[in-house]
Amino acid sequence: GENVEQHPSTLSVQEGDSAVIKCTYSDSASNYFPWYKQELGKRPQLIIDIRSNVGEKKDQRIAVTLNKTAKHFSLHITETQPEDSAVYFCAASRAGANNLFFGTGTRLTVIP
Amino acid sequence: EPEVTQTPSHQVTQMGQEVILRCVPISNHLYFYWYRQILGQKVEFLVSFYNNEISEKSEIFDDQFSVERPDGSNFTLKIRSTKLEDSAMYFCASSRATGNTEAFFGQGTRLTVV
Numbered sequence: 001g002e003n004v005e006q007h008p009s010t011l012s013v014q015e016g017d018s019a020v021i022k023c024t025y026s027d028s029a030s031n032y033f034p035w036y037k038q039e040l041g042k043r044p045q046l047i048i049d050i051r052s053n054v055g056e057k058k059d060q061r062i063a064v065t066l067n068k069t070a071k072h073f074s075l076h077i078t079e080t081q082p083e084d085s086a087v088y089f090c091a092a093s094r095a096g097a098n099n100l101f102f103g104t105g106t107r108l109t110v111i112p
Numbered sequence: 113e114p115e116v117t118q119t120p121s122h123q124v125t126q127m128g129q130e131v132i133l134r135c136v137p138i139s140n141h142l143y144f145y146w147y148r149q150i151l152g153q154k155v156e157f158l159v160s161f162y163n164n165e166i167s168e169k170s171e172i173f174d175d176q177f178s179v180e181r182p183d184g185s186n187f188t189l190k191i192r193s194t195k196l197e198d199s200a201m202y203f204c205a206s207s208r209a210t211g212n213t214e215a216f217f218g219q220g221t222r223l224t225v226v
Contacts, residue, residue: 031212034215042219043217043218043219043220044155046215089154089155095212097168098143098167099157099168100147100155100157100215101157102147102154102156104154105155
């Protein structure tokens with residue numbers, strides 16, 4: 001089955017700096033890669049996703065890149081703000097499948 | 113904005129007891145899921161449900177687990193005889209379609225088996 005690895009497990013950045021979280025996946029049939037943000041005590045919420053037919057997607061300060069050959073994808077947050085502090089999860093799923101395979105999460109702390 | 117809601121937020125149960133975790137998916141969604149997250153570990157898929165039947169399940173979802181949609185709004189996860197290792201956060205999720213569409217998560221039920 002699919003195995004998603006995520007690094008780093010914790011990340012601290014100064015406010016205004018960029019943050020990068022990386023994930024790798026094992027199943028070449030995976031073609032959908034969402035990123036979820038989970039604030040303390042709250043539900044995971046989708047912040048951005050990418051499908052395998054594109055290599056990069058951007059939404060304001062958030063971008064995701066996908067390298068299908070190397071089977072890795074990354075989340076980039078620019079101009080970080082304290083409210084970006086949360087746990088971020090990457091995930092992967094196969095075409096037509098219902099289940100998401102999650103990474104272990106990255107706890108991002110933005111220091112004011 | 114519509115949300116997936118789960119009850120209770122925290123459930124404590126004795127080992128061997130049955131528990132039912134409840135979820136109300138978003139009303140126009142057709143696919144429903146249960147995931148769990150053991151403390152400090154990754155979120156793991158348990159089961160997906162569509163058209164009143166299980167569409168996929170993981171190896172975690174053994175005979176102790178069952179799901180049901182008893183009416184038009186609720187989606188439940190039953191654990192027949194809880195074990196200590198069932199202690200985890202259980203997330204319900206729903207989506208409009210399968211595959212490459214956003215899954216909306218509930219806030220979770222923290223199950224503690226003592």
